[in-house]
Amino acid sequence: MNRLTDHLVIISFDCLAALDFPILKELPHFQTILTNGAYVENVESIYPSVTYPCHATIVTGNYPKRHGVINNTLLQPGILSPDWNWYRNSIKGTTLYDEAKKANMTTAALLWPVTAKAKIDYNMPEIFANRSWQNQILISLMNGTPRFQLELNKRYGHIRHGLNQPELDDFVLESTVHTIKTKKPNLLMVHFTDLDSQRHYHGFSCKEAIAAIHRHNERLGRIIDALKESGLYEKSTVVVLGDHSALDENKALHINVLLHKQRLITTNAKGKLINWKAYSKSCDGSAYIYLKDTHDTTTFNEVKLLVDSLLQDPDSGIERALTGEQAAEKGADGTCAFMLEAQRGYYFLEDFEGEYIKAITQEDVTADKKYTLACHGYSPEKENYGTTFMAAGKGIKPITLPRIRLIDEGPTFARLLGVNLGNTDGRVIEEILTL
Template sequence: MMARLTNHLIVISFDCLSALDFPLLQTLPHFRTIIEKGSYVEKVETIYPSVTYPCHTTIVTGNNPNRHGIINNTLLQPGRSSPDWNWFRNLIKGTTLYDEAKKANLTTAALLWPVTGRANIDYNLPEIFPNRPWQNQIMVSLRSGSPRFQWDLNQRFGHLRNGLNQPELDDFVLESTVHTIKTKKPNLLLVHFTDLDTKRHVFGFSANEAIAAIHRHNDRLGRILSALKESGIYENSTIVALGDHSALDENKALSLNVLFQKEKLITTNAKGKINNWKAYCKSCDGSAYIYLKDNNDFETSLKVKILLDSLMADPEAGIEKILTAEEAALMGADGSCTFMVEAKKGYYFLEDFQGEYVKRITREDVLADHKYTLACHGYSPEKSDYSTIFMAAGKGIRQKTIVPFARLIDEGPTLARLLGLDLGNTDGKIIEELLTL
């Protein structure tokens, strides 16, 4: 077994934190503490598609989506207005950072970390929400995580929550994190904050509301640092603050399924519900998978290709690139799609099959329906100004080292190395420049 570089690894994911935020982070005291006492990667290349659940699974596996199996946030459920999400650990192929930590008899904790439902984590409050009329938040959470631990957190801090609304949800997660550090002193703690991501979706990338969320994140980071000191483990801890993807402003939504329905590739019943489909556009926001019900249906495949080519030729149609299944797989995405499409900057994909192909999004649309946004992610990591960030300080981390570039797939092996663990043969590699090896 490799030597352990730290006793307590605290991984804090600030969802949608961008490399473009770095100048602001340098002015905020608690982020500045991490930057000055530790090291950071200037630009971290995210994965494809760059959406939250695949990204967070990559962070704990070191693999691309087509290797770890979480190829999108939500499942392919054509016609469902609210598809189920990839909530559960058993959907991940291969091992994870928390699995290996558990095998090494380390204490593990996770707070709203994606794809940890029913995971073997000692203290687990998984990210999951009720998606059926007969479900409620408390029960779906309790069933999917550590019941006694969650019940205690809800009794203590549940009053802070306001459904899934932000910043209240992150305020609840913060108090739960501080309490977990003080009472459990875990060797591995994974925490996921979504305040910034939510505000960017609703108001735009550089909106005042997004900037305010970064300031709140600075305060949250400060509270976590204080909790580590108060619990007496600060000197033996490593604090990692990272983002999973960036975001790009957009104001036009593309609904390929509208065109598929016109071509009779999607059919509906008298109530307007999908009753059959030959081709379906599965959104990843800035990109989308095109799936065929029958992968051997060459007639439908040709029909879809002709349609996509015609859209590519139209500068107003919003399509930047069409990838084959093989090209998508080479990018790390789901090779079982038939095509993958990338939106131009300013555009993103919906799964609507009624209405218009291109819809211009207004502030009123966003406030009326959460499927509409003014900034999103999911785009190709090749897009410009689209990197995320990784910074770390504490045991096992070199001081004042700046690494110009790394990839999201490199984070898993690096985090594992800090705890003396090995994730096996991963797509990513250890960022050795950051570590006191």
């Protein structure tokens, strides 16, 4: 299969939405891509529409039930800060970067989700120290390319302020520019989270989110300049994409509080979870309910009665419930007993003590970053909830399309690089390619 480009640069601006287009089209560097390339007005994300499943979908062309990354975090009931799906081995099957490497291309990834311990030539994976005894830099070094990361930290580590934004993205930007100039990778994947963070903590249309979009415009410009300065621009394809959108919310739902009351979750005298028969695992705007014993019909029936009662209550915050089989039909994890979808304005947390519904204020968010004022994870069928995609450069036609699906991006990237992801859920978007 012939290659359509020499260098593919995939820039993920986490939480960039279709609704952001009126701002993007006025900003000069986004304008460069939009004027000279392909633009998709609405990209349908996946279910659940959270970052790690989305990024696994982008590099595989498959739905979560197939690639195996069915949520951001692992099912670890009772653990306050569960581990994330950080590792490459969380993904079943091949990926875009695996196939590029097999074809003897140079690969690089900067804070791309689900790439810890991946076989990427220059890899700074997105992984963080979520235990008090862990060291952030050491965790990164152990799970990526050590010498590469040491060089980046030596040069640009002073920019970073822990995981805080916008400093983290500023560090990632300098690392990206340096990687382009010194490594000239055939495939570069970079993930920026500034916008997502601002929307979580301040709301979808907040001034902080708009400021982040303007910062992203400058970051995009710096990346384009780096390609030009390196003599790669004419041989490159630049892709700008979002993984999901976000919706404002100010009420948190705690399904585990109800399961606890029904003694399906057991705690000790200190309030620590010691056992569970059923557990609600949050995906922000949606939630899985799992049974510890999938053959326990008594517990299943108890949970079903609870779910039915919530659906009948207009004030429950629950919009819809799917069975495990129905969840799998939507591409989500079919091993759950149920999957719940929150109404607009609501999202799910995993607390098992306190009230079922908690109203969230800006003060709550400021005091405890587990709370948010906008989030994702909702069904991609929700209205005005699409994300975005644009691409320009080698192999790309100037065209506007009304819609694609997130699952279509991976096969399209593979086609640009002249590799194949095999039998995928998504298709090659041939309309945008100069085949």
